[in-house]
Every structure is written in structure tokens, then in C-alpha cells.
Amino acid sequence: MSPTATRTWTDMKQTETQTRRSIPEGLWLRCPSCAQMIYRRQMESNQHVCPDCEHHFRIGASERIRQLADPDTFVPMFAELRAKDPLSFTDLKAYPDRIRAEQVKTGENEGCRAGEMFIKGRAVMVACLDLTFMMGSMGSVVGEMLTRAIEHATEKKLPLVISSCSGGARMQEAGLSLMQMAKTSAALAKFDNAGGLFISLLTDPTTGGVTASFAMLGDVIIAEPKALIGFAGPRVIRQTIRQDLPEGFQRSEFLREKGIVDRVVHRHQLRSEIARLIDYSGA
Numbered sequence: 001m002s003p004t005a006t007r008t009w010t011d012m013k014q015t016e017t018q019t020r021r022s023i024p025e026g027l028w029l030r031c032p033s034c035a036q037m038i039y040r041r042q043m044e045s046n047q048h049v050c051p052d053c054e055h056h057f058r059i060g061a062s063e064r065i066r067q068l069a070d071p072d073t074f075v076p077m078f079a080e081l082r083a084k085d086p087l088s089f090t091d092l093k094a095y096p097d098r099i100r101a102e103q104v105k106t107g108e109n110e111g112c113r114a115g116e117m118f119i120k121g122r123a124v125m126v127a128c129l130d131l132t133f134m135m136g137s138m139g140s141v142v143g144e145m146l147t148r149a150i151e152h153a154t155e156k157k158l159p160l161v162i163s164s165c166s167g168g169a170r171m172q173e174a175g176l177s178l179m180q181m182a183k184t185s186a187a188l189a190k191f192d193n194a195g196g197l198f199i200s201l202l203t204d205p206t207t208g209g210v211t212a213s214f215a216m217l218g219d220v221i222i223a224e225p226k227a228l229i230g231f232a233g234p235r236v237i238r239q240t241i242r243q244d245l246p247e248g249f250q251r252s253e254f255l256r257e258k259g260i261v262d263r264v265v266h267r268h269q270l271r272s273e274i275a276r277l278i279d280y281s282g283a
Contacts (some may be wrong), residue, residue, distance in 0.1 A: 124160070164206045
């Protein structure tokens with residue numbers, strides 16, 4: 001190879017390297033549903049919905065609140081609560097270390113955010129589970145925040161909206177995590193006896209103890225399109241009952257057909273739908 005050819009090849013490699021470096025990482029992403037490449041900012045400006053196939057990307061609690069609330073109306077509550085380590089639990093790392101790592105990664109203190117806000121001028125109490133924080137798992141703090149949110153809605157006579165997205169109970173807290181199912185359900189029973197309106201929003205995924213407790217106790221249960229909703233995973237169910245399962249049997253559309261979910265609502269319509277339900281109920 002001649003020196004000229006060597007220099008040309010080297011120049012080409014340098015140019016290619018510089019071009020790659022000039023493209024910011026994460027600028028594009030592939031839709032897991034239609035496999036199209038999407039400009040990230042376009043997807044985010046579309047409320048994290050794919051502009052080609054309408055796939056609803058998973059979002060955190062802060063983004064959920066931003067999408068639902070009237071601008072500058074959300075007032076956070078119970079943010080001072082912090083997880084303890086009563087079992088001194090250690091798996092790949094100690095539980096307190098895992099919590100701190102999640103807080104650094106997500107910028108959130110726990111797997112739930114709660115507070116008062118307005119949705120199209122209607123005052124509501126809202127609680128949103130955060131899938132980005134330990135898969136939205138329900139530990140003692142999440143259960144306590146939900147319970148306090150329910151009790152506050154009861155006291156102030158506010159409609160209650162809970163957005164669920166969770167992998168289930170938090171294994172690091174064992175039985176203490178499972179106790180939150182009963183605690184939140186008991187608080188909702190008192191809220192119902194007081195005549196409160198509870199709108200349960202199920203998003204992808206809503207599974208485990210969350211599904212087995214408060215998520216399915218709504219006066220109206222709405223779900224985002226194609227959200228995975230269930231208690232156990234399909235493989236576990238198939239192995240247990242030893243039968244083939246219907247296609248998409250744990251998706252929101254199938255559950256609506258069976259009467260478990262009342263409505264499947266596109267993310268763009270959630271604010272209007274929740275406001276409409278509040279008006280219908282007279283809450």
C-alpha cells in the first residue's frame with residue numbers, strides 16, 4: 001500500500017470517528033413495538049408515545065404527574081418518608097446501599113410520588129408509582145404514602161387518582177411489604193364508605209401485589225393501551241394450570257372485554273377522561 005493510500009485510509013477513519021463523536025448518544029431510539037427508529041425529542045413531545053404505531057413508552061412518576069396536572073398546580077406531600085432496613089437484608093448489595101443507588105439514578109426518594117393538584121380545573125389527590133425506582137415495587141414507604149394519600153383524600157373530600165405501574169412487592173422487605181396490600185385496601189374501604197371517588201389508572205406493567213390490592217379497587221378502572229396487567233407472569237400461570245393461554249390475555253384490551261377494566265384510554269386523552277369522570281360522579 002502506497003503512503004498516499006495509507007494517509008487517505010487514515011484520514012477516512014479519523015473522519016468517521018469524528019462523525020460518530022459528533023452525534024450525541026441517545027438521540028434516537030428504536031420502538032419496541034414497530035421497530036422504527038424514533039427521534040427521541042419527537043417521542044417525548046408526543047407524551048412518550050410512538051408517532052408511528054402509538055406504542056406507549058413507560059414513564060416515571062414525575063413525568064406522569066407533569067402530563068396529568070394543570071401547569072404549576074402539583075403540591076407534593078409525604079416526601080419526607082424514607083425506607084428503613086428492619087430485616088438487615090442483603091442480596092447482591094445491602095438494602096440501604098440499593099436504595100441510595102436508586103435515589104442517585106432516578107433523582108427520586110422512593111417509588112411513589114403523591115400530592116394535591118388540578119386536572120383541567122378539578123382538584124384531585126394523586127399518587128403515582130414510579131417504575132424507574134426499583135420497578136415501582138411496593139415497600140413500606142410506598143404503602144404508607146398511598147395510605148396517607150387516601151386518608152387525605154377522605155378528609156378533604158377530594159377525588160382520588162392512583163396511577164399504578166409496578167413489579168409487585170419489594171422482596172427486600174418480605175412480609176412487611178405484603179402488609180401494605182391490606183393497609184391500602186383498608187384505607188380505600190374507609191374512603192369508599194365516605195362516598196369518595198377512586199379512579200384507578202393501570203399502566204404498563206401493573207403486576208403482583210399492587211394488582212392484588214388497591215389497583216383493582218377503583219370505582220372506575222382505566223388502563224393505557226396494551227398495558228401488561230396481572231398478578232403472576234404468563235409462564236408461571238401456564239406451568240400452574242398446564243393449559244395454553246389466550247394471546248394477549250394479560251393486556252388491557254383483553255381485560256376490558258372480560259369486564260375487569262372499564263375503559264382503555266390513550267395517553268393523549270387521559271386528562272380529559274379523568275376530568276369527565278369527576279364531573280359525571282359529581283365529586
